[in-house]
Amino acid sequence: MNKQRVDGHTSQAYDAEMNQVVNHVLEMGELVTQQVEKALQAFIHSDSALAQQVVEKDHLVNKMEVDIDNECVQILVRRQPAAGDLRAVIAVIKTIKDVERIGDQAKRIARLALKASEADQMMAPKEFNEFQTMGSRVLEMLRGAMQAFRKMDAEDALSVALLDKQIDNDYEAILRQNMTYMLEDPRNITRIVEMTWAGRAIERIGDHARNICEYTIYFVKGQDVRHQDDAVLEATVKGR
Template identity: 40%
Template sequence: MADKHLSTQFDSELNALSARVMQMGGLVESQIRQAILALSHFDGEVARQVIATEDRVNQMEVEIDRELSSVIARRQPTARDLRLLMAISKTTANLERVGDEARRIARMVQSILEKSGMVRNLPASELGVAADLASAQLRKVLDAFARLDTAAAVAIMKEDDLLDREFDGFVRKLITYMMEDPRTISSSLDLLFVAKAIERIGDHATNIAEFIIYVVKGADVRHSSMEHIESAIR
């Protein structure tokens, strides 16, 4: 991931940190898949497993932060190395929040199961496209982070518009659904929180993509237009 240093030990430490981020990302990816499975089948046991995984995700964030602090204190990195370490810290924070969104989906599934006899009538399947988009965004951004691929990072950021449109379309459908059958309002609101959680997963993937550009180009492209972002990576 990083350029070679005179200190092979420093290289080893950077590679180990990067590997830990990928390991955490893999765990969060699995958590999302399980959350979507729980939603698509309204499976309370799978939802419970998603929630139980949260402790492992949180612990990994703490451990990576501890390792980062140790490396920074001992190596006093500068330039790209320091940007990389900062990006790792921010990436793990975003991955932890993605885990929070997976847990939120699982909790909403549990809530729907507890309060509603209308499960079969809820339009949960309408969230399938958005869920697939969000999961794919996270998978691709982790791959881009491992390779520090700025072109892939920009492509991922552009894809977020698709996810936003899916979210807006689902909200419109859900409002119509609730108007047609007011008995479903409570469970439908739970489903709205699920949709928002899926949309937020895409936001966190976009954040990680921005950190890739920061590491490679030294440019902070947060809150920037796509034109400015594309100019920054040229």
């Protein structure tokens, strides 16, 4: 298995600082995962209290991004890392940006939930089937991306990155489903449009989770795989 530790530097001080940074990234990832999970539940059940919790906690995600970014800057200034050590810091800086953007998407879903709750809009459970499937899959992807980052495991990161295509397929299924529901009952158009926007937010979360996986692959393999298709990612990880 293609693994690499972020604490392989000859300087014990660097190792200690990077371990602390990685732990903070994982804490940020855990908070954001909770935000996404709560936002999805709030939207499905029109739970305004839960949605409000997500909105109010978003500033914590933003603060964590700023704090971790500052930690990385301090490491760059004090330790002047090179090669793999420098890649580790760069991977962290890029990762927290995408984690923060996932938090933004969770807040967007929560605000849609608040809007639906205020309008007293409810839909039949069957109309959330595709939405729930997509939501569960993106949570699995997000958790997997953070786990691959924790282990700095390129093969795990690849496996998770490949799930993004299924998230895209799920979103297309939601679009088709919502078109059918609007034709069946035009009274639900507003709520269905909001579900479409929420589905788009979930799809974007999948994109950001894939980005996190790409940064892990970059750290382990030393090759920038951003904006590359699945075949290039597989070739990079498997050394083809």
